[in-house]
Amino acid sequence: MADSAVKAADAAAVHDQLEQIERNMSTLQRVLTTPYPVAQTPKEVIWTLNKASLYHYIPVTPPEQRHPIPLLLVFALMNRSSILDLRPGSSFVEYMVKLGYDVYLLDWGTPGLEDKNLTFDDYVLDYLPRAVRKLKSFSGASEFSLLGWCIGALITTMYAALRPDDGLKNLILLTAPLDFTDKQCAGFIRWVNDQHFDIEKILANFGNMPGELLDYGAKALKPVENYITNYMRLWENLHDPRVVESWHAMNTWVTDLVPLAGGAYRQLIIDFYRNNRLINGTMTLRGERVDLGNIRADLLNIIATEDHIVPPAQTEGVMAAIGSEDKQLLKIPGGHIGMMAGSSAIKRTWPQIDAWLSQRSGD
Amino acid sequence: MRKVRRFVSQPSDKGNAVNPFDPLGFWRTTQDSALDSWSKSMVELVNSQPYAEATARMLDSYLSMSIPVRKLLSQTMEQTLSQFNMPSRTEVISLAERLTNIEMRLDDMDARMDDILRLLRSVASAEASVAAPPAAQPAARPARATAAGAANGATTSATTGRSRRPRSTSASAKAR
Numbered sequence: 001m002a003d004s005a006v007k008a009a010d011a012a013a014v015h016d017q018l019e020q021i022e023r024n025m026s027t028l029q030r031v032l033t034t035p036y037p038v039a040q041t042p043k044e045v046i047w048t049l050n051k052a053s054l055y056h057y058i059p060v061t062p063p064e065q066r067h068p069i070p071l072l073l074v075f076a077l078m079n080r081s082s083i084l085d086l087r088p089g090s091s092f093v094e095y096m097v098k099l100g101y102d103v104y105l106l107d108w109g110t111p112g113l114e115d116k117n118l119t120f121d122d123y124v125l126d127y128l129p130r131a132v133r134k135l136k137s138f139s140g141a142s143e144f145s146l147l148g149w150c151i152g153a154l155i156t157t158m159y160a161a162l163r164p165d166d167g168l169k170n171l172i173l174l175t176a177p178l179d180f181t182d183k184q185c186a187g188f189i190r191w192v193n194d195q196h197f198d199i200e201k202i203l204a205n206f207g208n209m210p211g212e213l214l215d216y217g218a219k220a221l222k223p224v225e226n227y228i229t230n231y232m233r234l235w236e237n238l239h240d241p242r243v244v245e246s247w248h249a250m251n252t253w254v255t256d257l258v259p260l261a262g263g264a265y266r267q268l269i270i271d272f273y274r275n276n277r278l279i280n281g282t283m284t285l286r287g288e289r290v291d292l293g294n295i296r297a298d299l300l301n302i303i304a305t306e307d308h309i310v311p312p313a314q315t316e317g318v319m320a321a322i323g324s325e326d327k328q329l330l331k332i333p334g335g336h337i338g339m340m341a342g343s344s345a346i347k348r349t350w351p352q353i354d355a356w357l358s359q360r361s362g363d
Numbered sequence: 364m365r366k367v368r369r370f371v372s373q374p375s376d377k378g379n380a381v382n383p384f385d386p387l388g389f390w391r392t393t394q395d396s397a398l399d400s401w402s403k404s405m406v407e408l409v410n411s412q413p414y415a416e417a418t419a420r421m422l423d424s425y426l427s428m429s430i431p432v433r434k435l436l437s438q439t440m441e442q443t444l445s446q447f448n449m450p451s452r453t454e455v456i457s458l459a460e461r462l463t464n465i466e467m468r469l470d471d472m473d474a475r476m477d478d479i480l481r482l483l484r485s486v487a488s489a490e491a492s493v494a495a496p497p498a499a500q501p502a503a504r505p506a507r508a509t510a511a512g513a514a515n516g517a518t519t520s521a522t523t524g525r526s527r528r529p530r531s532t533s534a535s536a537k538a539r
Contacts, residue, residue: 049470050463113452114459130470137477187410194412196419201426205433220409220418224402308406 024238031234031244036252039082041094043105047134051109054131056138057093061100067361069169070102070139072132076151077123078214078260080253081107083341084149087249092340095350101361102139106131111261116207118261120268121285124158132166145170145357146297149340150310154178154272157318160295162288170360171297171324172353175336177310178318180276185313187221192269199269209265211257221308246343253341279321292321299327300356302349304339328356 047054059066073093075081084105085093096103106128111118135144146168148156153176160171183189191197202209219226237243260268277283283290299322303312312331319329332339332349339349408414441451450458 047470049466112456112459114456114463126467130467130474133474137474187406187415190410190412190415191418194415194419196416196423198419198423198426201423201430205426205430221406222402223405223409224398229398229402 020239027238027244028234031248031251035256036087036245036249038080038087038249038252039085040088041085041091041097046104046138047131049127049130051111051115052127052131053107053109054134055105055107057097057103057105059100059102060097066100066102067358068141069143069145069361070104070135070141071096071145071147071357071361072135073103073105074128074146074148074152074156075105075107076149077108077111077155077264078151078209078211078258080256080258081105082256083253083337086253086341087245090246090249090341090343090346092345092350095346096354099354099358101357102141104131104135104139108258110258111208113207116203116262119263119266120155120158123155123264124162124285125288128155128159129163129166136167141167143167143169143362145172145361147172147174147353148176149174150177150336151268154278157292157295158278158283158285158290160297161290161292162285162294164294164296168297169362170300170357171295172300172302172357173315174302174340175304175307175310175315176301176318177272177314179279179314179316180273181279181317182313186308186311188217188309189273191217192273197269199266203262203266206259206262208259208262211259214260215254215257218309250341279318292318293323295323297324298360299324300330300353301328302330302332302339302353304334304336305331306334307336307339309336326360330356 042058043055044058045053046056073081073084075084085091088094093103093105108123108127132144136142144167146156146160148154148171153173156171157173157176157178159166160168180189183193192199202213206213234244234247237247271277271283275282278290278292281289281291301315301319301322303315304310305312316329319327330352332352334342334344334349339345437452441453444451
């Protein structure tokens, strides 16, 4: 009697486990083959130019509780800006909108072959100023804050230096690759400085730098984590919807590859990585010298201490060269992306950005 | 039974012994202890000069082989398209570049139009304040965007935002 009861319980457990296996396999298939609906915060397009779009996020706080100075977010040219609005509850955009910021996002779009000659000159002196012009006209504000991340931080830094009278009040830089003095500090700078790395041959072949190659470059810097541990983590947590959803959203973002305009890639490698022109003071865009001493906006420069893509050495040294009187360097534990989009960002990074920005947003 | 239970991912998996049915179980247990050091050694490897050189050489040889093939394909395709009276990729690209230039001019005109409208509005408002007695002056300042859009579940739309009027007249920055 007891034996049959045990057998029945075992059979039921086997059945449960088989169902769990089926659920897990279904989950695995779903997250690996379908995109997560990222960027869900309600927004409207207020401006477009070529592939670029300027989004305005619909405010959710009463007008009297809003910060008067709008905030413009600028992400890198490679990868999608949706990392700033990854998923509900884990979205920087949503967080800032709820805190009463008037948030705008400049999305660069996907360059085609017709954009292969686009350079930083175009992004810094054409696209960004036009987006700012629209933002000011749309919001009615004469001042604004800028947040740039990665290459977006490089663009916003040069813009701040070249257009200090455009009304830029606050400048927030996240993992900004600005100082390439140390040629040994990371894998990427070693790779592109190798004499066999022929940038002209790459661009002659592809026109733009393909997203796949950029993705390989980023992932190969930590091959075990990106190609093995990442998938092991998913496998081990298939039972946990929170981990699965987070992994799914991040995987959707990581695998949505964007090429980098050929002209901008050439400049990035030759002018910045190899010749360190920004720090040497020899960087010019359309004949205008980029002098970091011209930056007057209040500056918050955020570094991720475990960043292997833009190591702290590429950001720290720039503080002395920047002309702002109010400037602060903030070191936050985390990696290049994890610092802003990881599970701890909402407790660590975002509140610090808000604390700094709210004091300077005209309240 | 315990073996079967651990076949699938679930909270009780963690910290348990090896599951012979788990295809990744053996891999995990043998690699877990060494994973950190493995990762570190791989990071060291990819950060080394020999790796940088090897990668650059591999890419270079791939490009050296693929460039002539691509050129040949491109030429063949261009000739074929030309024979069928179809535009080639180069021509389409050239057209797209011209469209972008036109778009930039339109953007400038749009900005100027905004400036003109703002000026007209301020002139009209000044005239109205001169003509009307002070008590009759309306509160002309428009409201900013409200949360109504969010409440209505507004999502991405291709509006230009012109229906909303700016609050100040200082937004006349030139793009260049």
